[in-house]
Amino acid sequence: MTTMGSLILRTASRFLLPLLLLFSVFMLLRGHDEPGGGFIAGLVAATGFALYLFAFDAGRTRELMWADPRVLFGLGLLAATLAGVPPILVGEPFFTAMWWPIEVPGLGEIKLSTPLVFDIGVYLVVLGGVMTIVLALAEAEE
Amino acid sequence: MNPEVALPILIPFVAGSLSLVFFRSNAAQRWIGVIGTGALLVSSLVLLYNTWSHGVLVMEMGNWPAPFGIVLVSDLLGAIMTVLAGIMGFAVAVYSLPSISADHETFGYYPLTHLLLAGVCGAFLTGDIFNLYVWVEVLLIASFGLLILGGERGQMEGAVKYVTLNLFSSIMLLAGVGLTYGMTGTLNMADLAVKLPEVENQGLVTVVAMLFLVSFGIKSAAFPLFFWLPASYHTPPVAVSALFAGLLTKVGVYALYRFFTLLFSHDVGYTHELLLWMAGFTMITGVLGAAAHYEMRRILSFHIVSQIGYMIMGLALYTPLALIGGVFYIVHHIIVKANLFLVAGVVYFLRGSYELKEVGGVWHTRPWLGLLFLVPAMSLAGIPPLSGFFGKYMLIRAGVEVESWGIVLVALVVGLLTLFSMVKIWAEAFWKAQPEETGERARRFEAALPQSAVVLMVLPIIGLAAITVFIGLGAQPIYAIANAAAAQLLDSSDYIEAVLGVRP
Amino acid sequence: MESVMAVVVGALFAASVYMMLRRSLVKLVIGLILLSNAANLLIFTVSGLTRGKPPLIPEGMDLPAGGWADPLPQALILTAIVIGFGVLAFAVVLIRRAYEVVGEDDLDKMRSTDL
Numbered sequence: 001m002t003t004m005g006s007l008i009l010r011t012a013s014r015f016l017l018p019l020l021l022l023f024s025v026f027m028l029l030r031g032h033d034e035p036g037g038g039f040i041a042g043l044v045a046a047t048g049f050a051l052y053l054f055a056f057d058a059g060r061t062r063e064l065m066w067a068d069p070r071v072l073f074g075l076g077l078l079a080a081t082l083a084g085v086p087p088i089l090v091g092e093p094f095f096t097a098m099w100w101p102i103e104v105p106g107l108g109e110i111k112l113s114t115p116l117v118f119d120i121g122v123y124l125v126v127l128g129g130v131m132t133i134v135l136a137l138a139e140a141e142e
Numbered sequence: 143m144n145p146e147v148a149l150p151i152l153i154p155f156v157a158g159s160l161s162l163v164f165f166r167s168n169a170a171q172r173w174i175g176v177i178g179t180g181a182l183l184v185s186s187l188v189l190l191y192n193t194w195s196h197g198v199l200v201m202e203m204g205n206w207p208a209p210f211g212i213v214l215v216s217d218l219l220g221a222i223m224t225v226l227a228g229i230m231g232f233a234v235a236v237y238s239l240p241s242i243s244a245d246h247e248t249f250g251y252y253p254l255t256h257l258l259l260a261g262v263c264g265a266f267l268t269g270d271i272f273n274l275y276v277w278v279e280v281l282l283i284a285s286f287g288l289l290i291l292g293g294e295r296g297q298m299e300g301a302v303k304y305v306t307l308n309l310f311s312s313i314m315l316l317a318g319v320g321l322t323y324g325m326t327g328t329l330n331m332a333d334l335a336v337k338l339p340e341v342e343n344q345g346l347v348t349v350v351a352m353l354f355l356v357s358f359g360i361k362s363a364a365f366p367l368f369f370w371l372p373a374s375y376h377t378p379p380v381a382v383s384a385l386f387a388g389l390l391t392k393v394g395v396y397a398l399y400r401f402f403t404l405l406f407s408h409d410v411g412y413t414h415e416l417l418l419w420m421a422g423f424t425m426i427t428g429v430l431g432a433a434a435h436y437e438m439r440r441i442l443s444f445h446i447v448s449q450i451g452y453m454i455m456g457l458a459l460y461t462p463l464a465l466i467g468g469v470f471y472i473v474h475h476i477i478v479k480a481n482l483f484l485v486a487g488v489v490y491f492l493r494g495s496y497e498l499k500e501v502g503g504v505w506h507t508r509p510w511l512g513l514l515f516l517v518p519a520m521s522l523a524g525i526p527p528l529s530g531f532f533g534k535y536m537l538i539r540a541g542v543e544v545e546s547w548g549i550v551l552v553a554l555v556v557g558l559l560t561l562f563s564m565v566k567i568w569a570e571a572f573w574k575a576q577p578e579e580t581g582e583r584a585r586r587f588e589a590a591l592p593q594s595a596v597v598l599m600v601l602p603i604i605g606l607a608a609i610t611v612f613i614g615l616g617a618q619p620i621y622a623i624a625n626a627a628a629a630q631l632l633d634s635s636d637y638i639e640a641v642l643g644v645r646p
Numbered sequence: 647m648e649s650v651m652a653v654v655v656g657a658l659f660a661a662s663v664y665m666m667l668r669r670s671l672v673k674l675v676i677g678l679i680l681l682s683n684a685a686n687l688l689i690f691t692v693s694g695l696t697r698g699k700p701p702l703i704p705e706g707m708d709l710p711a712g713g714w715a716d717p718l719p720q721a722l723i724l725t726a727i728v729i730g731f732g733v734l735a736f737a738v739v740l741i742r743r744a745y746e747v748v749g750e751d752d753l754d755k756m757r758s759t760d761l
Binding site: 073075081082084087088 | 145148152155156158159160161162163164165201202203204205250253
Binding site: 299 | 718740
């Protein structure tokens with residue numbers, strides 16, 4: 001796939017990747033009450049890496065991602081599963097939402113919660129899953 | 143609030159994600175595999191014990207009350223199936239240690255196995271029909287991955303058919319779920335059991351029931367929807383085949399049992415008559431297909447189809463004894479069928495082929511393996527005092543009681559033909575001498591197999607054979623559990639009360 | 647509106663079955679895509695089509711005023727779409743690998759495991 005990347009695409013993807021990643025984190029965090037959430041945010045992040053993959057090649061994309069996509073998938077699955085466990089310790093059923101709002105000076109209230117952990121898990125699962133498949137297809141091509 | 147209901151789903155998920163995190167280390171994945179499935183087995187036994195002593199257990203996920211949220215429900219049938227999933231998972235995990243090649247391990251064999259077990263346990267424990275669809279998809283995706291592990295030509299060809307037909311059946315399930323929701327406005331099984339009989343247009347209910355019948359018929363490989371099974375089950379590594387043979391089609395059978403006792407028992411004269419015909423033809427086509435083959439895994443695959451017929455027969459006759467027999471038969475079948483695949487795998491590792499014409503003489507070098515094959519083989523054919531005899535006896539007696547002579551005759555004849563197939567494998571693989579043309583390869587394979595690998599492969603076989611003998615000789619406790627499970631299936635008021643809190 | 651949707655759903659199912667019965671692997675996957683879309687639209691239609699009535703509760707009230715659209719079917723469809731996405735991604739990888747290994751796009755040439 002190396003021949004596909006034009007100069008414009010390569011330059012653009014360098015700028016777009018960080019923007020898309022930032023946007024994906026924004027989507028992830030606003031997702032509880034407004035449109036967004038882990039799934040769509042994970043897809044946005046994966047789009048950024050996929051764009052980079054089209055512009056460059058699979059090897060460089062792998063280097064750029066800080067971990068193997070399969071590990072991301074595993075960590076995400078683990079986070080999403082374990083997000084259901086804390087309620088058990090206080091005698092509630094699995095996946096009962098628990099909230100720990102904290103005041104951060106200058107930023108306002110931040111709501112830490114088990115749904116947030118779950119959403120981060122979904123984010124990682126989607127990012128890892130999509131990148132595993134896309135990288136596998138790209139490497140088969142090369 | 144019963145945390146043990148969710149554990150059989152959570153444990154494989156945690157084990158699966160941990161083995162993905164450590165995917166670079168095969169050794170770590172193996173340890174996680176054995177410990178994870180062991181923990182699953184223990185948790186499922188605890189679940190069965192608690193369900194036995196306290197009645198139907200319910201957990202409302204996320205503290206959303208039924209019928210609005212998703213509930214996990216463990217009645218006796220669900221708990222029994224979960225225990226069987228635990229036994230299979232543990233046996234196959236031990237068997238995989240020597241038999242799965244390092245290539246397959248790095249390709250994600252262990253994470254996929256855990257994911258499959260999570261999907262299977264979820265399907266057994268959920269009390270919500272849409273959630274059932276989700277779990278079925280989870281186990282399907284895992285099974286797709288396992289099926290193409292290795293990527294050989296036969297696997298790809300088998301996988302195309304397997305994937306297409308199973309996706310088609312999932313869509314039928316999804317369409318049925320949608321239509322059910324449109325009719326009743328609920329997805330909770332217990333709530334549906336109350337509301338479905340109140341639907342004005344009962345003809346429409348029967349139509350939806352047929353959608354579910356087609357969907358689960360494909361998943362359980364019942365006649366005339368079974369063609370994908372013999373085309374694909376013999377292609378993956380043998381440990382995967384054993385896991386599939388033990389668990390996957392049984393999810394379809396379990397769903398049939400659940401749906402056609404709890405939800406669609408309003409027009410038994412029509413739906414269960416249809417099931418009876420399916421059962422009869424499933425038995426016959428399966429066993430005849432097996433008779434025509436000379437490859438061990440293909441013979442065993444066709445016998446899965448044929449045995450599914452017995453299980454559906456128990457549901458179709460719909461008397462207390464028939465349901466007891468059906469549940470008993472499922473328990474017996476899962477253990478025995480997986481064990482036969484495991485033995486066939488050992489024969490392969492000793493001789494280098496699954497073709498009966500190319501192997502032989504195992505009895506002369508390893509007579510104990512022959513004995514270990516005979517236990518599940520004779521049990522499958524229904525020879526007393528092994529486990530298959532009691533299952534068949536109850537089913538046939540139930541058939542005699544309602545004077546359904548056709549199905550009784552079919553069940554008896556198919557039993558005989560099963561014996562023929564098993565004796566064929568025994569005579570060819572174990573008794574006759576190793577053919578000269580393939581003798582060189584057989585010696586090479588046998589020499590390459592370390593003693594420790596043989597021990598690890600035979601341990602689960604011995605364990606499963608011991609369970610088979612126990613179910614046969616000590617049939618009384620299993621019968622008692624099956625009896626109670628069948629009673630819960632026939633009278634769903636316990637189930638409904640446990641979920642909704644009111645007696646119907 | 648319901649009758650139009652019913653025709654659309656029927657046409658989608660028919661088109662997908664037609665595509666799945668073709669011999670080409672790629673058309674098989676197109677058929678699978680159409681099939682899952684058809685099922686999603688079916689759920690959407692049978693659960694009742696309601697226009698312009700979001701299930702939002704105004705401040706100070708217990709129920710939305712003047713009826714509301716059922717949000718649950720949309721949640722079901724969203725879940726089904728996500729699952730369909732995963733399955734189709736797998737199916738695409740599968741047909742690619744199958745094409746590489748078998749060297750044919752023709753399902754009739756994939757019979758070695760049937761015999």
